[in-house]
Amino acid sequence: MGNLIKNFFIALRQIFIGNSAYYLWIAFLAFFILLGFSAYLEQLNRGLITTAMRDQVSWGLFISNFTFLVGVAAAAVLLVVPAYLYNFKPIKEIVLFGELLAITAITMCILFILVDMGQPLRVWHILPFIGAMHFPASLLAWDVVVLNGYLAINSIIAFYVLYRLSIGKEYSMSVIGPLIILSIPWAVSIHTVTAFLYNGLSARPFWNASILAPRFLASAFCSGPAIMLILFQIIRKRSEVDIDNKAIFKIAELIAYAMAINLFLLGAEAFKEFYSGGVDSYSIQYLYFGLHGKTSLVPWMWAATIMNTTAFFLFLFPKTRENFTTLNLGCILIIMGVYIEKGMGLVVPGFVPDALGEIYEYSPTKSEILVTMGIWAAGALLYTLLLKFAVPIYTGKLRFETTAGKA
Amino acid sequence: MQKITKKRDGIHLDRRSFLKGAALGLAGTALPLKKAEASFWESFFQKHFKEMNDAEIKQVLGRLEEEYEKKYKIAIKVGNEKEIPGVLFGYGLDLSRCIGCRRCEYACVDENNQSKDPQIHWISVLRFKKGEKWVDLENSEKYYNPELVPEPEYFYMPVQCQQCEDPPCVRACPTQATWKEPDGIVVVDYNWCIGCRYCMAACPYGARHFNWTEPGRKSEEINPQTHYLGNRPRYKGVVEKCTFCIQRTRNGRYPACVEACPVGARKFGNLLDPNSEIRYAIEHKRVFRLKEDLNTNPKFYYFFAYGV
Numbered sequence: 001m002g003n004l005i006k007n008f009f010i011a012l013r014q015i016f017i018g019n020s021a022y023y024l025w026i027a028f029l030a031f032f033i034l035l036g037f038s039a040y041l042e043q044l045n046r047g048l049i050t051t052a053m054r055d056q057v058s059w060g061l062f063i064s065n066f067t068f069l070v071g072v073a074a075a076a077v078l079l080v081v082p083a084y085l086y087n088f089k090p091i092k093e094i095v096l097f098g099e100l101l102a103i104t105a106i107t108m109c110i111l112f113i114l115v116d117m118g119q120p121l122r123v124w125h126i127l128p129f130i131g132a133m134h135f136p137a138s139l140l141a142w143d144v145v146v147l148n149g150y151l152a153i154n155s156i157i158a159f160y161v162l163y164r165l166s167i168g169k170e171y172s173m174s175v176i177g178p179l180i181i182l183s184i185p186w187a188v189s190i191h192t193v194t195a196f197l198y199n200g201l202s203a204r205p206f207w208n209a210s211i212l213a214p215r216f217l218a219s220a221f222c223s224g225p226a227i228m229l230i231l232f233q234i235i236r237k238r239s240e241v242d243i244d245n246k247a248i249f250k251i252a253e254l255i256a257y258a259m260a261i262n263l264f265l266l267g268a269e270a271f272k273e274f275y276s277g278g279v280d281s282y283s284i285q286y287l288y289f290g291l292h293g294k295t296s297l298v299p300w301m302w303a304a305t306i307m308n309t310t311a312f313f314l315f316l317f318p319k320t321r322e323n324f325t326t327l328n329l330g331c332i333l334i335i336m337g338v339y340i341e342k343g344m345g346l347v348v349p350g351f352v353p354d355a356l357g358e359i360y361e362y363s364p365t366k367s368e369i370l371v372t373m374g375i376w377a378a379g380a381l382l383y384t385l386l387l388k389f390a391v392p393i394y395t396g397k398l399r400f401e402t403t404a405g406k407a
Numbered sequence: 408m409q410k411i412t413k414k415r416d417g418i419h420l421d422r423r424s425f426l427k428g429a430a431l432g433l434a435g436t437a438l439p440l441k442k443a444e445a446s447f448w449e450s451f452f453q454k455h456f457k458e459m460n461d462a463e464i465k466q467v468l469g470r471l472e473e474e475y476e477k478k479y480k481i482a483i484k485v486g487n488e489k490e491i492p493g494v495l496f497g498y499g500l501d502l503s504r505c506i507g508c509r510r511c512e513y514a515c516v517d518e519n520n521q522s523k524d525p526q527i528h529w530i531s532v533l534r535f536k537k538g539e540k541w542v543d544l545e546n547s548e549k550y551y552n553p554e555l556v557p558e559p560e561y562f563y564m565p566v567q568c569q570q571c572e573d574p575p576c577v578r579a580c581p582t583q584a585t586w587k588e589p590d591g592i593v594v595v596d597y598n599w600c601i602g603c604r605y606c607m608a609a610c611p612y613g614a615r616h617f618n619w620t621e622p623g624r625k626s627e628e629i630n631p632q633t634h635y636l637g638n639r640p641r642y643k644g645v646v647e648k649c650t651f652c653i654q655r656t657r658n659g660r661y662p663a664c665v666e667a668c669p670v671g672a673r674k675f676g677n678l679l680d681p682n683s684e685i686r687y688a689i690e691h692k693r694v695f696r697l698k699e700d701l702n703t704n705p706k707f708y709y710f711f712a713y714g715v
Binding site for chain 1: 451455458525531533543544545546547549566575578579580581582583584599600601602603604605607608609610611612613615616617618619620621642643644645646701702
């Protein structure tokens with residue numbers, strides 16, 4: 001055990017070793033983390049009045065980012081499915097990086113929830129046993145369970161694999177196989193529960209549509225892998241990790257199918273809302289056309305729709321998806337498109353018009369944006385450090401004596 | 408140098424001292440240790456209201472009274488009157504009488520110690536144009552401001568917590584910080600609420616309000632007769648709502664809004680008492696409840712007693 005801890009610290013030391021570009025990148029992230037942190041201190045002092053949220057629109061940019069990132073976390077691991085089901089080796093080799101992304105995304109989710117809380121010191125009230133977790137009635141309690149469980153599962157898998165690699169051994173599927181199998185439905189569950197969190201509220205017709213959870217999953221299957229594709233290219237450029245083009249193109253193909261389903265579900269929802277045209281369709285009207293002259297989300301939503309559609313065609317044709325310029329363009333379009341659609345485009349219209357018919361146009365404040373950027377920077381930093389820790393072990397650069405591993 | 412200032416609820420560090428503490432990596436030690444600050448920890452470790460016995464609750468009430476006195480420099484009584492057996496509170500509102508004067512709205516603020524800066528109102532009076540679609544509330548105007556009310560071409564509908572029998576907000580709360588009391592009142596424990604605002608998303612009546620900042624209310628404006636689950640002064644970052652004036656109604660008084668209404672549009676009473684005014688209204692008038700399609704079963708009945 002003592003050796004194990006010692007070796008962990010030896011591996012950990014890797015995160016301090018890097019060239020000037022690495023330090024510059026860390027400094028760049030630290031700058032935004034500090035900016036966000038100081039904005040958050042101000043928010044702690046004055047309360048959430050530093051945000052643009054009010055009683056009418058009581059959730060905003062923070063919860064939007066949370067929702068988007070749950071999707072990223074879920075999809076990063078769902079790449080496991082083809083890898084293990086079809087034993088597709090090129091993807092199987094890079095699953096570890098997906099798991100590290102899932103760990104990062106869930107950590108960011110938790111940060112976004114914490115900064116959204118009015119009384120963050122009381123967070124322990126939500127825990128079972130020591131607090132008063134309202135399980136199973138409250139969907140938010142379910143979310144706490146599935147998100148933390150997911151974080152635990154992925155941390156165990158990732159660190160077990162790294163441990164085995166570090167002592168120069170193949171990881172044993174009999175140990176980790178069940179966990180990997182479990183992580184698949186669990187990944188589906190984190191996004192389904194998060195969708196149900198909105199879906200279960202009859203007070204908000206925009207969310208109270210059964211298509212919500214399927215749409216969540218479909219869009220997550222687009223944005224998560226799109227982020228992975230960009231990261232894979234950076235990882236293989238910046239380190240000795242070799243990632244096969246075949247894996248990248250296969251994932252791009254999966255994105256095309258997911259986006260097709262996502263666009264179809266969007267169409268199904270739009271048809272129902274606009275054709276039947278009851279009072280419950282005011283929110284989607286507000287989203288795409290504006291309501292009573294209030295149109296702040298309209299340009300964003302059309303931009304998102306155009307981006308998603310363009311990306312769909314880019315990924316559909318082998319010629320454009322196997323060309324790195326158009327592939328990366330498609331990835332960026334999808335990340336931005338889904339970020340709008342599953343972020344502000346989902347959260348805000350749930351509150352517009354509000355329960356008493358009022359239209360309050362929400363637009364995040366500078367403070368909210370700084371805190372959000374700070375958390376994104378913290379996420380980027382965490383992923384960078386995780387890679388710094390994992391890559392030398394993964395590539396075989398860092399190996400420990402087997403005897404040490406036995407300890 | 409003691410840079411930690413204790414003001415209002417909890418501890419506020421100025422930025423520099425916080426950063427200093429964080430830089431030392433000893434943020435924990437920056438938290439209060441002196442006896443005077445002990446109430447911070449007592450408050451932090453306070454148990455869930457329903458898990459405390461009478462002695463523990465009494466201790467909490469005493470601590471709160473001390474805290475409030477320190478903050479507002481006046482004696483504030485924090486009561487914990489229990490429900491009266493055999494009582495289920497219900498409310499009636501005669502829309503044909505309401506003149507949209509908002510006296511109920513401000514009487515509520517005076518009684519229940521809401522923040523006046525920024526303003527928090529538990530009652531919203533909605534104005535509708537006569538002859539236009541109104542039940543979906545989409546054409547309502549909350550911020551109407553004429554010289555005189557009532558305006559001939561409009562009618563008015565006050566909305567507050569409907570005290571649902573099946574409250575979606577209670578189901579949503581992840582920490583059981585809000586619940587329905589045996590007399591039907593939905594209450595919030597301001598010392599247990601984590602401020603996630605899920606209940607606000609769940610409420611179909613816009614009845615829940617959040618303290619987006621430290622509630623602003625001068626000492627001389629405080630109503631010192633309070634209830635733990637009702638109108639005691641609130642904190643920044645917690646949700647609050649109408650409690651049918653629990654501090655009054657559990658002592659046999661009417662809610663402040665009922666007393667304030669100049670036209671007698673507001674009725675209040677015990678739904679289990681066949682001779683109560685509210686039962687008379689339900690049995691003899693054509694009553695409806697807001698958003699009945701959601702099956703929340705409000706105990707707040709709207710009706711039209713007479714006339715146009």
